[in-house]
Amino acid sequence: MIEAQALSKRYGAKTAVDAVTFTVQPGKVTGFLGPNGAGKSTTMRMIVGLDNPSGGHVTVNGAPYARHRAPLREVGALLDAKAVHTKRSAYNHLRAMAATHGIPNSRVKEVIDLTGLGPVAKKRVGGFSLGMGQRLGIAVALLGDPHTVILDEPVNGLDPEGVQWVRHLARGLASEGRTVFLSSHLMSEMAQTADHLIVIGRGRIIADAPIQSVIDGQGTVRVRVRADRPQDLLGSLAGDGVTSQVLEPELVEVIGVEPRRIAEIALRDKVLIYELTPIQVSLEDAYMQLTQGEVEYHSGDPAAGPIGDVFADPDLAGTQDPAPQAPTTVKGR
Numbered sequence: 001m002i003e004a005q006a007l008s009k010r011y012g013a014k015t016a017v018d019a020v021t022f023t024v025q026p027g028k029v030t031g032f033l034g035p036n037g038a039g040k041s042t043t044m045r046m047i048v049g050l051d052n053p054s055g056g057h058v059t060v061n062g063a064p065y066a067r068h069r070a071p072l073r074e075v076g077a078l079l080d081a082k083a084v085h086t087k088r089s090a091y092n093h094l095r096a097m098a099a100t101h102g103i104p105n106s107r108v109k110e111v112i113d114l115t116g117l118g119p120v121a122k123k124r125v126g127g128f129s130l131g132m133g134q135r136l137g138i139a140v141a142l143l144g145d146p147h148t149v150i151l152d153e154p155v156n157g158l159d160p161e162g163v164q165w166v167r168h169l170a171r172g173l174a175s176e177g178r179t180v181f182l183s184s185h186l187m188s189e190m191a192q193t194a195d196h197l198i199v200i201g202r203g204r205i206i207a208d209a210p211i212q213s214v215i216d217g218q219g220t221v222r223v224r225v226r227a228d229r230p231q232d233l234l235g236s237l238a239g240d241g242v243t244s245q246v247l248e249p250e251l252v253e254v255i256g257v258e259p260r261r262i263a264e265i266a267l268r269d270k271v272l273i274y275e276l277t278p279i280q281v282s283l284e285d286a287y288m289q290l291t292q293g294e295v296e297y298h299s300g301d302p303a304a305g306p307i308g309d310v311f312a313d314p315d316l317a318g319t320q321d322p323a324p325q326a327p328t329t330v331k332g333r
């Protein structure tokens, strides 16, 4: 179990983590989500004693990380796979780590098999691909057979088989009663892996709940509608908080209006509806809504700026796919 109490980290004038209090429970996979720069890695680093808190405290399995006599057996962490720059082979790197922590060689072989590193175990780590480095980082995290596993972006660089493997690994560790805390920007993956979510924005917790509650809590209704006069229907549906997107000439997606209300308005306006399908809101939808206003580093409009200028080059005109129609917010119902 991980317990953080008013945990804070400041770097000069920047507050990276702002008095967060949370508990990561054993027997579950807890996902840690948040926009770039929200404070996820800093929080994870403080949990394993790599950064000192500016305020508050955090314990793992009842004690601060540094107080554990055999920390690798308590907590295994993958924090920065690239940090392993060594001329050693993966096998020797793991053996050295095992030796300094009193872990038998048989466990080294086990984690090599578990992480699929067998074919490259004798190769120098310096020549590893991102994905192999990531697998080695996970092997290190699992070396001490720890009760608590912390994985920062574990699927980064992994191929689809590797992504699926991490999912099964995380679920398997949790089903054995271990505490599993992992971050990822891949919402579809997180949706399949996590039981519980902690969402952080600008250093503060903005959600801490079972995953389904996070999705349901946003109260978003998304409905696909096929109609003979969709533009007329959209005009009548327009209102605050209502967003629509034309997908095909007679197919629109409406966000923010219940299906029954759409049908009532269509009936009143004599618009023929021949499909009305509520769509399951995704974790990504819920996350985007939850973190609106918490994103510090915004992406630019790809149609503008220097890249947009390239597309505007007459020599390139007509060589690009047409841009998809952006969602429109319609107001004034």
Ligand SMILES: Nc1ncnc2c1ncn2[C@@H]1O[C@H](COP(=O)(O)OP(=O)(O)OP(=O)(O)O)[C@@H](O)[C@H]1O
Pocket: 011, 014, 015, 016, 034, 035, 036, 037, 038, 039, 040, 041, 042, 043
């Ligand atoms: N060593 C440091 N010195 C100064 N500022 C730092 C340091 N480490 C992190 N920060 C800042 O603290 C904030 C939180 O960073 P952190 O890496 O924890 O975010 P994150 O949620 O892990 O982001 P990402 O998703 O991009 O990995 C950022 O604004 C970052 O620039």
